[in-house]
Amino acid sequence: MDDFPEIEALKKGSQSAFNCLIATFSQKVYNLSLGILQNEQDAEDVTQEIFTTVFLSINQFKGDSKLSTWIYRISVNKCQEFLRKKTRKKRFGFIIPIDKAESTIQISSNFMHPGLELENQERGAILFAAINALPENQKTAFTLFNLESIPYEEIAQIMNTSLSAVESLIFRARQNLKKSLSDYYDENER
Amino acid sequence: METKKEFWIEQTLNSSKELKSVPISESLRKRLEAIPQTIEIFDKRIPLKAIWLAAASIALLITVNIATFNKTQKVENQESTVYNEYFSYLDQL
Numbered sequence: 483m484d485d486f487p488e489i490e491a492l493k494k495g496s497q498s499a500f501n502c503l504i505a506t507f508s509q510k511v512y513n514l515s516l517g518i519l520q521n522e523q524d525a526e527d528v529t530q531e532i533f534t535t536v537f538l539s540i541n542q543f544k545g546d547s548k549l550s551t552w553i554y555r556i557s558v559n560k561c562q563e564f565l566r567k568k569t570r571k572k573r574f575g576f577i578i579p580i581d582k583a584e585s586t587i588q589i590s591s592n593f594m595h596p597g598l599e600l601e602n603q604e605r606g607a608i609l610f611a612a613i614n615a616l617p618e619n620q621k622t623a624f625t626l627f628n629l630e631s632i633p634y635e636e637i638a639q640i641m642n643t644s645l646s647a648v649e650s651l652i653f654r655a656r657q658n659l660k661k662s663l664s665d666y667y668d669e670n671e672r
Numbered sequence: 673m674e675t676k677k678e679f680w681i682e683q684t685l686n687s688s689k690e691l692k693s694v695p696i697s698e699s700l701r702k703r704l705e706a707i708p709q710t711i712e713i714f715d716k717r718i719p720l721k722a723i724w725l726a727a728a729s730i731a732l733l734i735t736v737n738i739a740t741f742n743k744t745q746k747v748e749n750q751e752s753t754v755y756n757e758y759f760s761y762l763d764q765l
Contacts, residue, residue: 495708497708500705500707500708501705504701504704504705508696508700508701508704509693509694509695509696510693512694512696512700513693513694516694526696526697526700526703529696529700529704530700530703530704530707533704533707534707534710534711537707537708537711538711595691595694596694597691597692597693597694598687598690598691598692599690599692602687602690605683605684605687606687606688606690606691608684609684609685609687609688628688628689629688629691656685659685660681660685663680663681663684663685664677664681667677667680667681668677
C-alpha cells in the first residue's frame with residue numbers, strides 16, 4: 483500500500499517531500515480534473531485546492547489504501563463539489579427549473595482537450611460533450627477508467643463503492659454515450 | 673448506413689484512447705510548491721489564541737442575549753399577571 487516513500491517526511495511538513503509529491507502526482511491530478519471539469523483554468527484552480535487539502539489533511543491518511551487512491555478520492559470529491567457549485571450558480575443566474583435543467587444539455591461543446599492530436603480534436607469535442615451530459619457518477623467512473631486508465635478495483639476504492647457497482651456504472655455510461663452519439667449522428671453527420 | 677453510423681460511434685468513443693497526458697504549466701507548479709508557505713503565513717497571521725478569544729466572545733454575547741431575553745419575558749409575564757389581577761378586582765366591584 484506504499485506508493486510514496488516520503489510519506490513520513492510529508493506528515494512532518496517537509497517542503498522537499500511536498501515538492502516530491504507534486505512531481506509524482508500533480509500531472510495525474512491535473513489531467514483527472516481536466517477530464518471532469520473540461521476547462522483548463524478551472525482544472526488548474528481545483529488542482530491547487532486539491533493539493534492544499536492534501537497538505538492540510540495528510541495526517542489523517544492512515545495508509546489503508548495507496549496514497550494515489552486517497553489523492554484521487556480527494557480529487558473526485560473536489561471536482562464534483564466544484565461542478566455542483568457551478569451548476570447552482572448557472573441555475574440561479576438563468577432561473578432554470580431543476581426538472582428542465584437536465585434536458586437543456588445538448589451535444590454542443592467547444593472544449594478542445596489539449597491532449598488530443600489536431601485531427602482528433604473535433605471528434606474529441608463531441609465525445610467530451612456527450613460525457614458531460616452523463617449523470618455525475620457515470621461521468622466520474624467513465625473518466626477514471628477511459629481517460630485515466632485506472633483499474634476497476636481502484637475506481638471502486640476511490641468512489642467508495644463496490645466492484646460490481648463500478649462495472650455497472652461504466653456499462654451504463656457506455657450505453658448512454660452510444661445513445662447520445664447516435665442521436666448526434668442522426669442530426670448532424672448524415 | 674447503420675454500419676457506417678456504428679463505425680462512427682465506435683471511433684468517437686475510442687478517441688479517448690488517443691488522449692495524451694497533459695503536463696502542468698510552470699505557473700501551476702509554482703502555485704503548488706508555494707502551498708506550504710501560504711498556509712504558514714496564514715497560520716502566523718491569525719494566532720490560535722485570537723481565534724479562541726473571538727469564539728469565546730461570540731459565545732458570551734449569545735449567552736448574554738439569551739439571558740436578557742428570558743429576563744424580559746419573565747418581567748412581561750409578571751406585569752400581565754398584575755394587570756389581570758387588577759382588572760378582575762375591578763370587575764368584582
